[in-house]
Amino acid sequence: MIEVEVLVIGGGPAGLCAAINAAQAGAQVLVLERHELPGGQLVKQTHMFFGSEKQYASVRGVDIAPKLIDKIAKLDKINLETQATALGIYEDGVVTAEIKGVYTHIKPKRIIVATGASEKTLVFPNNDLPGIYGAGAVQTLMNVYGVKPGNNVLMVGAGNIGLIVSYQLAQAGVKIKAIIDAAPKIGGYLVHAAKVQRMGIPILTGYTVKEAVGTDCIQKAVIVKLDENWQPVEGTEIEYEVDVMCIAVGLSPLAELLWQAGCDMKYISELSGFVPVRTKMLETSVKGMYVAGDVCGVEEATSAMVEGYLAGLAAAESLGYKNEIMAEKRQDYIDQLEALRGGHIGKKILSGLKKVTI
């Protein structure tokens, strides 16, 4: 049985920042990251971040991960385990995990769940043809492993992920036939849209996928226009010859551990799925269990980092670790989150958070 003060499940931006803050406050921390590389989504984000200096604005995601990992390496109160998958959280407070093939029991005093989110899919005929990927999966293939997914792409979804991955595909020499979105408006940042539009990539709003066509893999994608009631309009079909379709229709929090642990969960569409009810300091309805990042509401890596810092601080403080600058730091994180949520996307997030923050 491994006894630890703070267990952080997830080594992405939220988890790494939570670990840093908990350790800096004095707590002993174990981080479990299931991949070989820590960093979560950061490791494939070759684009520059927005936000402000505190959230590494203008720094590329791929460059932020090493900075955080470096900070962690210098803090000997943190043990960062990779190839470590959390398997379950039990009623007696024991967390089981598989760490590099070894089944392990952990008894933590506090838990921070920062497991992120996974890609949603879309239902249409032949949506299981090889060549149809989640956009995030394509981003990983390209940016982490240097593998080109194909040559001609239809991107489904004009949110930030759809727009950014289209740009990155174009950087890799892949042709984007079109970006479509069922919504009447582009959901992502208009500066991201402008980058791809000035390359001649058309963005069609109000369109959805009718079907994919192909025998062993996708060869054609057929899209169709939607009316104001989201119904397909006959005769408006457009066909594209593609060997790749990327689905970028949003993410869903990976909340299984929270369900198992008995957290109060609510379905909040603005936060992209079932999320835990939590306090302002990110503690769930299960005492001693905290959350940070996409698992408690799909947002951005910038806010994930700040939530991580906040949860790490709160967990350490609840263990009795206190110092003079904690209150100031805490207020700073709250202010940063407020600033990050000041735009149009933030409005939606805030409305969702109101429904789950106690």
Place this chain on the structure above:
Amino acid sequence: MCEKSKVASQQQIDEAFPADGRLAKGPAAIIECFQRIPCNPCFAACKRKAIKEFNDINDLPIIDHDACNGCGMCIVKCPGLAIMVVDAGYSAHEALIKIPYEFVPLPNKTQILNGLDREGKYICDVIVRDVWDSKTLDKTPIISFSVPIEYIKNVRNISMKS
């Protein structure tokens, strides 16, 4: 930009460009950022404080074109790649435009490329005048190219001739 019609409107473009006469005096940054999003590194990038400090990071950037000397540091710092530098004083018939260009291969000086508008449509041929790609630019090279002066507000991007 309008979310439905998508590219920047003529009015938005005109508002981003400085008053008549300024660009003939020398280069200045044109910031095509028309949507409130949480983002402010352009302010920190400008050593001359030509871009005003943000009260709220969701505010649109405000630039004082008289304080701006067109150095281009903001071009590489803008995460949205929404900034270019324009110089209408380059020659009698041409303007010089500097844009971020994150593609390979980089073009060479004197190379002739396609000048594209905000929808990626071909407007005119452009000539590459300079290519910057140093460590400071953090993988956002800057290409400067000349365009016929009448297209100064139209050309926003470049592409290689096939």
